[in-house]
Amino acid sequence: DGGITQSPKYLFRKEGQNVTLSCEQNLNHDAMYWYRQDPGQGLRLIYYSQIVNDFQKGDIAEGYSVSREKKESFPLTVTSAQKNPTAFYLCASSQRGGYDEQFFGPGTRLTVL
């Protein structure tokens, strides 16, 4: 059963804590992405990676960090430097880029208490 998994589905964090969101894909895709979704703002790109051990900042990378040590995994860490981290986080992957469509995971809803 191929696809993208994200865990956990819901996550609660106290202010000042770092938290890591998991994203795994078994589609053998080269490229992976992290988006943040807020009501009325659509999706905004946080980071993306086109190949293992390489990644680039998106439009809103401040306060976030990523790693890409394995092709199938692209974890996102939300650090205490992120001023407004409460949001719905979506991970996606694609074969490469260009005209390849992105496949999305089910998302993680992060709430900062």
Place this chain on the structure above:
Amino acid sequence: AQSVAQPEDQVNVAEGNPLTVKCTYSVSGNPYLFWYVQYPNRGLQFLLKYITGDNLVKGSYGFEAEFNKSQTSFHLKKPSALVSDSALYFCAVRDREAGANNLFFGTGTRLTVIP
């Protein structure tokens, strides 16, 4: 710069009637265009894309979209709406010549199909 505009936050249509969800885009080069659908608390599902060639693109669940270069539009259409089509729809664009792989998304249009 790349951008997408979805001018309607909300579209209501009666079941069985045709539906249109509007999208206009701005890129410096030529676009790749995509439509996605999102159900509550779920990820996005791919519906269709325009790469090149025929301006009318057919996708999943009976949806289609028409690429209009002169109007820089890529409106999503369906001849007969179903209640199950009620969801949030996103248009996205990528500039072919930009080099980066990331998509630029619109703010979404919430479609409600009324029984």
